[in-house]
Amino acid sequence: MIVDCAHYRDGRRQHEGPMPLEEAAARCAQGGFVWLGLFEPAPEELATVREGFGLHELAVEDAQAHHLRPKAERYEDGTELIILRTARYDDDREEVDSGEISVFLAEHFVITVRQGIASELAGARNRLERSPELLRTGSTSTLWAILDQVVDSYAPVVTELERDIEEIEATVFSGTVAPTERIYFLRREATDFYRVVHPLLAVLARRLQPGRSAPELLPYFRDVHDHLLLVNEEVAAQRDLLATVLEANIAVISVEQNRINLRQTATMERLTIVATVFLPLSFVVGFFGQNFGWLVDHIGSLSAFVALNVGGLLLPCLLLYIWLRRRRARPAPPVPGANSAVRHTPRAPMG
Structure with a gap:
């Protein structure tokens, strides 16, 4: 779909309103340059553009990929052919949307093919039309306007990612376990965003080489390059910080798991002690609860009841208590070689 098509000459737009492709291609021979803007064009439309402007078939294939x-x-x-990646932060989903802009740059025409919603270029065109001194330098001025808008759009993404990272960082370093999936997702987004930003440095560096751009445009390209360097450094720092946060969160999870294990161990120890105490008691009670004749004939007085029944309950408890005290007071066996002195063999004097 054609979004806008204009013929620029002497720093001015030469017409208003839509322009057919045939007329746009014919105006390339009238001086100045034509800027044709397409948004997600169909293959048939790109084939027509290729025939009208004589584009290389490999370049058209790259614009579709x-x-x-x-x-x-x-x-x-x-x-x-300059391929640019665009980015935009979606507040509702808390995710980064990406797009793509393919720029066909020649002396007498500029064709931009946009893919994705995060690739708006109306602001770049309007800004350039308000700067006739830049338009007079030729078609390369459109590349500066596009690069400037794309790089400026990176700054809000960096800010929003920084806000998300600070929230996760505050959660982790407060000792609370953060969702590992959220940290991993943020790191993946920061990595993808780094792949968008970092390679663009090489593209801009080529424009700063002698003879690649008009002298009037060099300060503007250098300004965009400086902004991109700053964004690149911030995104690289965010990736490293997220790696540290992920490791810290894993450590917090380990500490919390150790606490749970300690609580479970203490609970099991208490239950084991209770079970150990009641095991001999259950045996004694069960033994004396049998209806043997000897038990019935000989336990007929209070003294016999106390001696055989109550004493039979207290004696196992006393023996268990003594055994537990002696086991707790017993020192741990020494670890072989733990306290042995390290013997140094004197070295023979050299020479």
Whole structure:
């Protein structure tokens, strides 16, 4: 779909309203340059554009493919293809949306092919039209306007990612376990965003080489390059910080798991002691609860009851108590070699 098409000459837009592709291609021979903007065009529409402007078939294939990294390619006819990745932070989903812009740059035309919703270029066109001194430098001025808007759109993404990281960081370093999935997702987003930003440095560095851009545009390209360097450093720092936060969260999870294990161990120890105490008692009670004749004939007085029944209950408890005290007071066996002195063999004097 054609979003906008305009012919620029002497720093001014030469017409208003829609322009057919045939007319746009014909205006390339009238001086100045044509800027054709397309949004998610169909293959048939791109084929028509290729025929009208004489684009290289490999360049058109690249414009239709999805790229993970920005790149710049120059073809035999002098046409350049610059692939840019765009980014936008979605507040509702707390995710980063990405898009792609393919720029066909030649002396007499500029064709931009946008993919994805995060690739708006109306602001770049309007800003450039308000700067006739830049438009007079030629079609390369459009590349500066596009790069400037794309790089400026990275700053809000960095800010929002920083806010999300600070929230996770505050949770982890307060001793509370944070969702590991959220940390991993943020790290993946920061890594993907780094792949969007970092390769663009090489693309901008080529524009700063002698003869690649008009002298009037060099300060503007350097300004965009400086902004991109800052974004690149911040994104790299965010990736490293998220790796540290992920490790810290794993450590917090380990500490919390150890606490749970200690509580479970203490509970099991108490239950074991109770079971150990009641085991001999249950045996004694069960033994004396049998209806043997000897038991019935000989336990007929209070003294016999106390001696055989109550005493039979207290004696196992006393023996168990003495055994537990002696076991707790017994020192731990020494670890072989733990306290042995390290013997140093004197070295023979050299020479």
